[in-house]
Amino acid sequence: MLDPNHHQGKFGHDYIRVLASAAGLLWSTDDVDVDGVDLCIKQPGRTPHGFGPAIAVQIKTVSRPKWRGGKLIFPGLNHTQFNCLAGDDFQIPRYLFAVHVPRTSAQFVESTTGALELRHAGYFLSLRDRKRFAVDDASRKVSVQIPLSNVLDVESLRALVIGPPR
Template sequence: MDINQQKKQFRNIYLQAVTTVADYSLYKPFVDDDSVDWGVAAKGGTGPIRAPRLELQLKSTSRDIQDDNSIRYPLKLKNYDDLRMDNFAIPRILVVVLIPETPEEWLTQSETKLCIRGCGYWISLRGMPETQNTSTVTVPIPRTHQFTVAALQSIMERISQGVQP
């Protein structure tokens, strides 16, 4: 398997770990032609919207794209345009997982723990403006937007209350 395929598999594992601990289900579209790699589904819900859902475009990189305040991810224009629309029935976000450069650094394990090294960051591009760029759009993601169990639960709770991310 080449390194890009390994990164793709690793970011999927990151998402699966966060979603599992948050107590949600994952689903995967058969075809990703609309910038949706994964969907997250909740059972029940506490708000007026029952069984809230969230769709994600999932990316990963080991490039140094962070500064003190943000992650600056170069997103393909097609993905940017797909994610910035504001009339989806199911809200969509971009999740970028930063991982160490070499696969040997991605995971440590002992008898008592399994440590996945990397951090995901999320942003909603809903309502973002059109761009004159022709290939990519550099998307700044605040470093405070870590894609954690608590963050995912908060996003799903807001969706159940009718508030889109």
């Protein structure tokens, strides 16, 4: 059995993989995480917006979320992780995906006849408009606020991947 922290993190990654599969998108991982990307998600083939549009995502989980003013307050990024997402100089758009998961693994899913429910919800945030920290300091944390309207579902994930026409 995985320890609770690894179990929670794995469930968050699998939550996003299931969502991408439901959206008809492909996902992949790099063989080594050297630049803060957990998953790449893409639309295969040619689209009205170009060939093979894709996004890169960093996935974090939270089991004891803090909500304020219609936002999820996520304190779980260190400066190095933040710097891997911030700025507008990436070839492939990058997003933070924060998955609100239950406190115990026994509550991650509910299975009934004809349904499998994954709990609870995922949210997305672009840090494209934020400036990077001058120094990558993995020991310093930064909080980000994710609007609750940024819910990850099939439609919003497709929209993030396909994006505006080029």
